[in-house]
Amino acid sequence: MPGSGHHLTDLSYFPGCSLESSARESNISLMEAAGILGLNLIELEDWNCCGSSSVNILDKEIAFSLAVRNLSLAPPHRPLMAMCPRCLYHLREAHQRLVREPETLRAQERRWGRPISPDLSIIHFLEVLVRLGPARLKQGLVRNLNGLKFVPYYGCTVFRPPALRQGTYYQGELGHVLTMLGGVPLTRALTHRCCGSFLSAARADVVTPLVNEIMASAVAEGAECLVTSCAMCQLNLEIRCTLEPRLPIFHFSEILALALGAEDYEGWFTRHLVDPRPLLAARNLIA
């Protein structure tokens, strides 16, 4: 377990489709931050889509098998870590079902020809940070966030889908971690409002007013930016906001890596639809 703190710790890492493509900047900055913290993220060999909302809607069994294939690829002795809350949810939900239904577990093991550990621990990156503890974070701090006023935006999935009632949740942790690094969290905005998920593609007319509501609540609190742990939220908030001026929206890993002293941020921030560089430069966080 990553609890030992100061040693290099091996974790299996499930990037998921968004971090692999549209949110590549989140992936790169996460790897960077993890490296600085002494974590060794080993990408799950030949992973596939976690099942996603769409497949879960059309065919629950295919979605379940998709999630389980990933579990069958994970070495049992190290935790499987995900960054995307939705991937985490689908992987965990599938794993819980395998634990509950031994015959399903055996059938799936036969299907993939690989053993699946009922003890595999599936965790979110925030949990890894919490276990590492504040001392380790403080020790790595290079760029103090200098009072950067941000809204920790969790989106809906930390809202505890009832299937995961027994799991660990990270309520407040985005804010806690970044406070430790010098940021100022503004928690009275709409931090848990759903970003619109797939409706952003098929019913933008429904999503735009919602995203605007979220953004307006952040502006009303005096926020300079939003920080989110979900790549889909980041994208929806960026592309569906029609209010001006637009606040930048960071992936949590970007801000974390920046505070920990990462230098290759230029390549991440040029991929944003709302350029965060003026804000960061004004705060003396980047040159």
Next chain:
Amino acid sequence: MNPAAPDLKPRDAANRIVLAEQDRFLAGDIKRLSGTDLSRCYHCRSCGNGCPFIRGMDYPPNGIIRLVQYGLRRQALESHAIWICVGCHTCSVQCPMAIDIAAVMGTLRHLALEEGVVIAESNILDFHREVLHSINQYGRTHKLGIMLRYKVRVRQWFADLDVGLRMLAKRKMDLTASRVKAIDEITRLFIPDWKR
């Protein structure tokens, strides 16, 4: 662009709903399939007050539950609400009776597909189908491919063009798809058992 208000006018003879003629088994079926006991709902409407998407729905979440309780099968399965629901679970968390409303919505979507009723939000369904197609092909979702095929399906070439172009300019949509190497492990899942 909210969907038209549902045609439930009890005083109008043509629209009169005779409860005795409705599907008595619907509530029991949904309860069994979704694993949540919706007979506990006392219509406090907390779910609707929390649902971010209620403005795009024809029935509020508790309205859907009411349809199920009354056995109004067609109205429930042909509603817009079940497709607008993204499963964010805001309602399920707020419900004082711990009813997993999102699971009810999901179960109704499955029945709607299974029974082949008219799907009220065909564009949303088309989008889901394109995601499924992409995963079938690559094992992962390829955003650009999904959006292009979706556009062909719904024939709305210019809607959202600006957003698409901005995403392309920022390389948020890759031209080539990231693929699973052992793709036969994935495609096999999509073939019905009896055809394998």
